[in-house]
Every structure is written in structure tokens, then in C-alpha cells.
Amino acid sequence: MQSQSREKNDPQELNNPIPYSISALILGLTLWAVSYIFWTSHTVEETNEIKQYAQTSNQAAVKSTASVEPIAKSLASPVAKKSVIKIDGKAIYSEKCSACHQSTGKGLPSVFPPLDASKWVTTINYELPVQIIAKGLMGKITVAGTDYNGVMPAFGQSLSNAELAALVTYIRGAWSNKSTEVSAEDVATSLVKHSEQLSSWTNEVQLVELVGAPK
Ligand code: HEC
Structure with a gap:
């Protein structure tokens, strides 16, 4: 138990x-x-x-590039260049122009004329700003109702056509300006057309006579 x-x-x-x-x-x-x-x-x-x-889509892309390439080449190559090279017109302006014309584009009263709301800048005759910047300008010029008689240096030697185009496009669209773009080809065309003018434009009258009035 x-x-x-x-x-x-x-x-x-x-x-x-x-x-x-x-x-x-x-x-x-x-x-x-x-x-x-x-x-x-x-x-x-x-x-x-x-x-x-x-x-498959890669192959398709390769195929389509292959078929587009000859067309792109046959077109003026600047079309391709334009989209690849992006030049900063504002940066060029800050570096080369703002000391005189100011970052506001308003210039300095009676000394440096304004680029903002200047018909010399915004005119459809885009050759005017191109020519003034490339060769420089002296003598009398009237900007927005005020007469100036100073010396604007030439920048044609230090800027490429593409840089000039980017710069002119920038000042035509900056501040209150709302004007059309200018391409490197436009710049080249104008420089060839006025290649006889090597030195600075001597005054407003000569500039208008040869390049045309600001419209
Ligand atoms: C050293 C000062 C100076 C610099 C730097 C300078 N400019 Fe000028 N610019 C002037 C003067 C002065 C005039 C007027 C010239 C005259 O009286 O004939 C002028 C005139 C102009 C004009 C035509 C008038 C107007 O006001 O619309 C344009 C456009 C212009 N400059 C653009 C430029 C651009 C863009 C740059 C930079 C690449 C530049 N300038 C750099 C002094 C300068």
C-alpha cells in the first residue's frame, strides 16, 4: 500500500x-x-x-534611334547641339554685364543705360542687341527717353556664338522683358552679315543705318 x-x-x-x-x-x-x-x-x-x-523595349529603342539618326544628321546639326549644350545666359550676364547694367537690368541713371524695358534689347530686330554686344557701342544713344554718351565694350572676342545667343536670349526674357529667343545660328547669320564692321559701332545713327531701327 x-x-x-x-x-x-x-x-x-x-x-x-x-x-x-x-x-x-x-x-x-x-x-x-x-x-x-x-x-x-x-x-x-x-x-x-x-x-x-x-x-525588347531596348531593342526597339535601338532600332528607332538607328532610323532617326540619319534624319537627325541630315538636319542641321545645331538642332541636336541646342538640346545637348545648355549655356546659362544669366551666369554670363552676372559675370560680364551686371557691373554696369546692374543685376536688376536698370543700369545707373545717366551713366549706364537700362536693359530692362529697352527697345534696343526687346526689338524683333534681334540683330541690334547681338551687334551692340559683339562689337560695342559709343556715341549718343537714346534709351527709354534718356540720352547716353558712354562707351560700351565689345564682347564678340570673348563669347562664342552660342554664349552670345544664350546671353541675348536671357536679357530679352529677364525682368519685365518678354521677347523672343535668339539662337546661335541667328547670331552667326548677323555676324557674317556685318563682318565688315570690325570696330565698335560709332553711334546710334550709324547702328540704325546699317543694322536697322528697333521695331
Ligand atoms: C563697362 C560698362 C559696361 C559693361 C560691362 C557692359 N555695358 Fe552695355 N552699355 C554700356 C554703356 C555705357 C552703354 C551705352 C553706350 C553709348 O552711350 O553709346 C551700353 C549699352 C548697351 C546696350 C544698348 C542700350 C540699352 O541700354 O539697351 C545694350 C543692349 C547693352 N549695353 C548690353 C550689354 C550686355 C549684354 C553686356 C554684357 C555682355 C554689357 N552691355 C556690358 C556699358 C557697359
């Missing part, structure tokens, strides 16, 4: 040997694992699809 009481009870199988919380966790993990496998294989498929698509 005594020995029997010292013995432990025979183990009894419980109704639910694994606690609910554990089985829920296992179920959760299994679901996660399955869905993870499913999800990654799906992604791999997608990646492959993207790769394939990229390859």
Missing part, C-alpha cells in the same frame, strides 16, 4: 496535449511560410517579365 502511494500516477493523455496558443502560432507560421513562398516566386516571375520587357 505504501509503495503504491509513493508511485506517481500513470501519465494520462490530455484531451488537448498542445496548448491552443502554440497550435495557433504553428498555424500562423505555416500560413506565413506558404504565402511567403508564393509571394517570392510571383516576384521572381514578375522580375523576369520586367527584364524581358526591358530587353
